[in-house]
Amino acid sequence: MSSATASRKVLTDRINRIEVSATMAITAEALKLKAQGIDLADFGAGEPHFSTPQHIKDAAIEAINSNFTRYTAVAGIPQVRQAIVDRHASDFKTNYTPEECVFSAGGKLAIFNAAEVLIDHGDEVIIPTPFWVSYKDIVEFVGGKCVFVETSEADNFRVTKEMIEAAITPKTKAIILNFPSNPSGAILPKEDLFDIIRLCHERGIYALLDECYVYLAFDGDIYSGASLTECKEHIIVLGSLSKTYAMTGWRAGFALGPKQIIGAMSKLQSQSTSNTSSIVQRASIAALASSQECVAVMREDYIKLRDRVLEGFKTIPGLTCTVPQGAFYVYPNIKNFLGKGGINTASEMAAKLLSEAHIVTVPGEPFGTKEHIRLSYAVSADVIDKGIERLRTFLGNLK
Ligand SMILES: Cc1ncc(COP(=O)(O)O)c(C=O)c1O
Structure with a gap:
């Protein structure tokens, strides 16, 4: 390799200015665990659980x-x-x-x-x-x-x-x-x-x-x-x-x-x-x-799922959450749990939730806040129930 080639940088400054999308990164990590046969409560991906009409x-x-x-x-x-x-x-x-x-x-x-x-x-x-x-x-x-x-x-x-x-x-x-x-x-x-x-x-x-x-x-x-x-x-x-x-x-x-x-x-x-x-x-x-009935049906379901998650959160002491008025995400505040169990940041919380409780969430930092995690509730009611149960146990055991 000539010295001119060696000193030429490979990637542009502009590609180095950005990161892989945080949600896509967490999805990739979750996929690896799924491939190992681990049963995840997956609240990571921001996409409807419905089939296309x-x-x-x-x-x-x-x-x-x-x-x-x-x-x-x-x-x-x-x-x-x-x-x-x-x-x-x-x-x-x-x-x-x-x-x-x-x-x-x-x-x-x-x-x-x-x-x-x-x-x-x-x-x-x-x-x-x-x-x-x-x-x-x-x-x-x-x-x-x-x-x-x-x-x-x-x-x-x-x-x-x-x-x-x-x-x-x-x-x-x-x-x-x-x-x-x-x-x-x-x-x-x-x-x-x-x-x-x-x-x-x-x-x-x-x-x-x-x-x-x-x-x-x-x-x-x-x-x-x-x-x-x-x-x-x-x-x-x-x-x-x-x-x-x-x-x-x-x-x-x-x-x-x-x-x-x-x-x-x-x-x-x-x-x-x-x-x-x-x-x-x-x-x-x-x-x-064509008719927008399918949208109304899905919206009704999201409302029920949101309410189910919020009811579940109420059973977890220390976890607080604003009431979402749309989309299909909840953004609970986890500040009462930071500093416990070696978890000091939202990213560390999301990583531990994934590796230890097998719950997929996205940490708040890439969304610009430090004390939240995001859960997508566009999932079945069973996944919500399983995830809440795991979350309650995991957070309840943090010391
Ligand atoms: C706020 C917001 N805007 C835009 C998009 C882009 O969606 P898509 O590229 O699938 O149309 C998303 C997808 O997650 C989103 O959450």
Whole structure:
């Protein structure tokens, strides 16, 4: 090897700025234990335990059988973009056109593409804590700087216009909001959400609204920040079919926003994935354009599962938890157990829960808080009961 080759570094600075997604890392660890035949109570993965509804699967099979298997327009066929904007218009009274919509291989890619086209080196992005793990890495990968705004658990992780206003600087380019929240399940009251979006609009800041759990809000009122159509110029909706229709493996997501931004995201996509699978596009039309009864059925089940977990937590002295109002996560506070049994951090707690109690959880640190663990309750009632039993025994024995 010549000395010139030896001194040339292999990996870019930007790939070294980010970590493997914490949730994917824990899933990999859990898979190893499962492969050894260990029976896990698995609350790790953030995905529905339901099967994809049959009419969606049928549409995909029909697409294959009718040879709808070629490249399509990069941003998605007109019919899938029409189905997305129609669904959004009917549910949230928005007025997007198909040209203001790009269909991507998952909501995560839509977020990534939005960050790529909007965030330049040194731009600041405001992110309330706790936050979904990928925001930090995506923003840092594209060269932006995260400005975290701490919220209070006592106030149900609420973020207000005043809190955001205090974090704005001349370098602020965007804010990322995610309600219902992964990891806490919290929802921002509509007026708070609208106040923040109005503030963004006034200041020329882009509101990136990650609404991937928008249909999994439990208290009746399902709303999107994009309903504030007068602020449309600064709103980008980042949506996903993954959780709404139990389609995580299909990779179906989208963005709605100003034509210039959507056009740039499509241009970027034209040089990376090109179109999302043609088959998935057809299946997505079936999901979006037919009865939404399946979504309501799944939502009802999540509410029951949430209540079951919270009832279980009540039987564990020292464990406290806010009541999630959506998504399918609980984010209990474990501070009363830190310092016991050689466990000093949430990461150590998650590691011990996995290795000793065979419970899969995700520690709070990658979500930006130090005293929590996240459990996904998109599992069967049996898994919840088994997991609670193990958690009670493990935490009860900590000294
Ligand atoms: C808050 C949030 N946003 C976006 C996504 C991305 O979902 P997908 O890429 O499966 O559409 C997830 C997935 O876990 C999520 O929890």
